[in-house]
Amino acid sequence: MKWLVLIVLLVANVAHAQLLSPGPLASAHGNIDGDDDCSKCHESGKQVVARLCLDCHKDLGGEIAANRGLHGKAYKGKACEECHIEHLGRSAKLVRWPGGAMTALDHSQTGWPLDGGHKGPACNKCHTKTSPLGKPQFVSTPTACGQCHADPHKGRFSAACQKCHNVTKWETFDQRSFDHSVTRYPLTGMHAPVACDKCHGAPPKWQPLQFSTCDSCHADPHKGQFKPKGCADCHDTKGWQASDAAIKSGGHPVVSLANGHAKVGCKTCHDRGNDKPPSKGSTCVACHANVHDAPFGNKCEQCHASIKWLGLSDSIGRASHDKTKYPLDGKHDGVACNACHSPSKPEDVRYRKVAFKRCDMCHADKHKNEFPGDDCRLCHSLNGFSPTTFGVAQHVQTGYTLDGKHAATPCSGCHPGVRPRMTWKQPKQQCAECHENPHGTQFDKEMKVGGCAHCHTPYAWKQAKIDHSTFPLTGAHARATCAGCHGNVEQGAEAAAFRGVPRTCEGCHEDVHAGQFRTGDQPAKACTTCHTTEQWKIEQFDHTKTRYPLEGAHVKLECAKCHPTEELHDGSKSVRYRLGYFACRDCHADPHGVPK
Amino acid sequence: MLTLSLALVVLTITVILAARGWSFYWMSIQDRPEHPDFRTLRPSGMLGAGYGWIAALLIILNLSYLVRRRLGGTRFGSMAVWLDVHVFTGLMIASLVSFHSAFQLRTPIATTSTLSLAMVVITGVFGRLLHFLAPANTQQRLTAAIDAFEVEFPGMREDLVAAMAKRPGPRVAANANLLTAIASIPGWRSAAKSRRIALSMMMPHKMTPALKRAEKDLYRTSAADARAQGVSALLRTWRGLHRFFALLMIIAVLLHALVAWHYGYRWIFA
Numbered sequence: 098m099k100w101l102v103l104i105v106l107l108v109a110n111v112a113h114a115q116l117l118s119p120g121p122l123a124s125a126h127g128n129i130d131g132d133d134d135c136s137k138c139h140e141s142g143k144q145v146v147a148r149l150c151l152d153c154h155k156d157l158g159g160e161i162a163a164n165r166g167l168h169g170k171a172y173k174g175k176a177c178e179e180c181h182i183e184h185l186g187r188s189a190k191l192v193r194w195p196g197g198a199m200t201a202l203d204h205s206q207t208g209w210p211l212d213g214g215h216k217g218p219a220c221n222k223c224h225t226k227t228s229p230l231g232k233p234q235f236v237s238t239p240t241a242c243g244q245c246h247a248d249p250h251k252g253r254f255s256a257a258c259q260k261c262h263n264v265t266k267w268e269t270f271d272q273r274s275f276d277h278s279v280t281r282y283p284l285t286g287m288h289a290p291v292a293c294d295k296c297h298g299a300p301p302k303w304q305p306l307q308f309s310t311c312d313s314c315h316a317d318p319h320k321g322q323f324k325p326k327g328c329a330d331c332h333d334t335k336g337w338q339a340s341d342a343a344i345k346s347g348g349h350p351v352v353s354l355a356n357g358h359a360k361v362g363c364k365t366c367h368d369r370g371n372d373k374p375p376s377k378g379s380t381c382v383a384c385h386a387n388v389h390d391a392p393f394g395n396k397c398e399q400c401h402a403s404i405k406w407l408g409l410s411d412s413i414g415r416a417s418h419d420k421t422k423y424p425l426d427g428k429h430d431g432v433a434c435n436a437c438h439s440p441s442k443p444e445d446v447r448y449r450k451v452a453f454k455r456c457d458m459c460h461a462d463k464h465k466n467e468f469p470g471d472d473c474r475l476c477h478s479l480n481g482f483s484p485t486t487f488g489v490a491q492h493v494q495t496g497y498t499l500d501g502k503h504a505a506t507p508c509s510g511c512h513p514g515v516r517p518r519m520t521w522k523q524p525k526q527q528c529a530e531c532h533e534n535p536h537g538t539q540f541d542k543e544m545k546v547g548g549c550a551h552c553h554t555p556y557a558w559k560q561a562k563i564d565h566s567t568f569p570l571t572g573a574h575a576r577a578t579c580a581g582c583h584g585n586v587e588q589g590a591e592a593a594a595f596r597g598v599p600r601t602c603e604g605c606h607e608d609v610h611a612g613q614f615r616t617g618d619q620p621a622k623a624c625t626t627c628h629t630t631e632q633w634k635i636e637q638f639d640h641t642k643t644r645y646p647l648e649g650a651h652v653k654l655e656c657a658k659c660h661p662t663e664e665l666h667d668g669s670k671s672v673r674y675r676l677g678y679f680a681c682r683d684c685h686a687d688p689h690g691v692p693k
Numbered sequence: 694m695l696t697l698s699l700a701l702v703v704l705t706i707t708v709i710l711a712a713r714g715w716s717f718y719w720m721s722i723q724d725r726p727e728h729p730d731f732r733t734l735r736p737s738g739m740l741g742a743g744y745g746w747i748a749a750l751l752i753i754l755n756l757s758y759l760v761r762r763r764l765g766g767t768r769f770g771s772m773a774v775w776l777d778v779h780v781f782t783g784l785m786i787a788s789l790v791s792f793h794s795a796f797q798l799r800t801p802i803a804t805t806s807t808l809s810l811a812m813v814v815i816t817g818v819f820g821r822l823l824h825f826l827a828p829a830n831t832q833q834r835l836t837a838a839i840d841a842f843e844v845e846f847p848g849m850r851e852d853l854v855a856a857m858a859k860r861p862g863p864r865v866a867a868n869a870n871l872l873t874a875i876a877s878i879p880g881w882r883s884a885a886k887s888r889r890i891a892l893s894m895m896m897p898h899k900m901t902p903a904l905k906r907a908e909k910d911l912y913r914t915s916a917a918d919a920r921a922q923g924v925s926a927l928l929r930t931w932r933g934l935h936r937f938f939a940l941l942m943i944i945a946v947l948l949h950a951l952v953a954w955h956y957g958y959r960w961i962f963a
Contacts, residue, residue, distance in 0.1 A: 116800075116801055116802050116948070117800075117802060117952045118802075119736060119799070119800060120797070120799035120800055121799065135956070139956045140956075140957075141956065142957045143956075144956055144957040144958060182726045182731075184799070185723060185725075185726070186722060186723065186799065188723060189723045190723065193727070
């Protein structure tokens with residue numbers, strides 16, 4: 098048994114270390130070394146499972162899945178541990194290069210053979226990534242030329258450098274197969290068959306090369322006659338001879354020959370020959386009469402730029418609409434032109450005879466004539482039908498001013514209905530038509546005169562205008578709550594009683610004197626004989642008004658010395674004020690008497 | 694003869710295995726993956742794992758000695774043969790395990806199992822030596838030697854018996870612990886020496902060859918009798934030490950084998 102305990106202690110001691118591992122992992126895997134982490138690489142019955150390896154080496158998994166890189170091309174399907182041998186200790190190498198050294202690797206196995214200039218550089222020139230342990234990483238090394246090489250073309254050409262260059266020598270490339278369309282100067286028409294050295298010289302000089310204008314290479318046979326127009330306005334690369342099509346498609350100097358001008362013969366304008374401007378000048382008004390009533394000026398081309406009399410672009414139409422009698426403001430500025438100038442209308446009414454004086458000339462009345470008049474702008478603006486410009490201030494126009502709490506009441510509080518709400522009629526004008534009358538029939542007389550407003554305002558229900566002169570509120574009565582005398586509706590009582598509330602003291606207050614000052618049902622003395630509404634307690638009771646004025650030593654006595662608190666038959670207590678005895682012997686013992 | 698044969702087998706196998714992987718085992722562990730036989734001789738390789746699994750099977754055979762010892766009798770063969778097989782398998786296991794581990798102790802389990810195995814072997818070899826030193830029936834053999842001497846030189850019996858009785862071996866309790874047994878070693882050595890001196894003083898000056906043989910036998914048997922008790926006590930307690938390390942090794946090997954089996958390293962049984 099002693100041995101067993103020793104064994105257990107020994108096993109427990111080493112259990113903290115790698116009890117079951119066949120050896121320490123390499124430093125790269127040092128963070129998963131330990132018996133708790135076996136399942137990071139191993140699976141029951143399956144030794145080392147590649148899937149588990151790739152759970153961590155995700156980038157490598159991607160390479161293999163894509164049949165890319167050394168692992169994806171040369172080692173796909175092979176067990177990881179065939180090459181990456183573990184449990185040989187922290188300092189053991191996990192990577193053993195085929196050929197014995199990194200530099201001896203046949204790089205073509207990676208699918209990226211090192212040819213030409215790529216043969217020379219050291220491995221780390223391209224494989225710049227390092228692991229957290231500072232070791233070089235090779236997976237997912239970018240293969241795009243631009244990842245390693247600076248782009249001398251400054252991004253003007255595509256990133257596919259190999260279209261022109263090869264890996265042997267940067268300067269040489271197949272000129273015949275070079276796609277000039279990737280440059281800023283695609284070769285079209287007659288430029289295509291021109292030999293490279295015609296433009297680039299020999300030996301070739303690829304850049305900088307002037308090509309922004311034709312006269313960079315070609316002489317101007319017109320001797321500057323058509324400056325500042327460019328050659329390309331009349332000519333194209335198909336040949337020197339300018340065609341009618343080239344001219345009519347926009348090549349004509351000064352004036353476009355599009356649309357209506359296309360139908361006009363050259364001689365109609367060029368009365369002095371095609372190479373000379375018309376004798377009438379080249380402005381529109383030289384040939385066309387001004388048909389606009391609005392002062393649009395003589396620069397017709399500002400709006401009719403493309404010689405298209407009708408169907409101007411939206412931007413031109415909108416920009417010039419301010420010059421009409423109906424500038425486009427608010428939401429009108431975003432409305433499509435043909436919404437007002439419908440193409441279905443004849444041209445003579447489509448623009449000039451659009452009615453716009455009233456909103457309802459274009460817009461339907463969504464309120465279905467609920468509101469008199471035709472001026473929608475009383476409630477709406479050009480910025481949209483909603484939100485309305487009608488607010489609390491405008492409500493006075495309806496004959497029902499929104500004051501006090503009514504001003505803070507949402508519209509739907511009085512104008513029910515689903516949104517958007519188009520019907521705003523509200524025939525109810527009196528308070529009681531919306532509010533419940535909590536007073537019952539107490540104030541029928543007042544309701545007939547001024548309704549609730551006889552006492553209340555819209556500002557606050559409890560700030561009533563009450564004339565309490567029938568029972569002036571003085572002293573503590575002024576400080577008491579209304580409900581103290583009139584009951585409380587909010588607490589669920591019946592309708593508060595404002596009429597018929599007793600005005601005598603005993604109507605509200607209990608008689609704490611237990612009837613000492615009563616004669617039958619009536620009080621022998623009014624409460625006010627001794628008490629005031631200021632406070633119940635009597636500060637200075639005038640004993641001279643009683644049948645026993647206080648004199649001498651009696652003045653200094655406490656009230657309770659003569660007026661004791663007594664327990665009544667019902668168990669309550671009360672101070673006895675009416676004593677019924679006044680003789681000395683009733684209170685004092687006779688010191689002169691003979692003791693019995 | 695059997696012992697010698699088994700020892701030769703162990704030696705031969707060990708030499709063959711060493712020769713098979715000599716260059717591999719001499720390499721540092723980090724360089725071994727470069728060796729052409731790495732995949733075969735590494736602990737999980739076909740040969741390396743085979744050494745381990747065979748060693749595990751031999752452990753079972755080795756432990757059967759305990760069963761035989763418990764059963765007693767002679768139905769299953771001589772105990773001496775079983776002991777020889779026990780020793781042979783023990784040495785063979787040590788050899789195979791060393792080749793299985795490729796002479797690397799890299800983890801606590803490997804260190805524990807190897808060290809305990811080494812201790813099992815050492816204590817086993819030493820125990821076997823003790824067993825050899827503690828032959829049975831020393832008292833009868835001593836009496837026989839005295840009788841033989843009496844034949845050659847009559848009249849000495851009583852003096853010889855008295856001299857032996859005056860110089861007994863150390864008395865070690867039956868339940869003495871290992872330290873007590875070890876502490877008795879000087880006692881049985883000095884007793885043997887004392888008997889030898891006493892006997893030499895009693896020997897005649899002129900001795901025939903037959904008498905000399907009888908004298909020599911008398912020396913040997915008297916010394917064996919003097920140390921018999923101490924050696925027996927030492928062997929008794931030493932066996933406990935041997936068992937302790939054996940148990941430790943079995944637990945470690947069992948754990949190691951279970952983990953290897955669990956993760957799929959099953960040699961030819963996969």
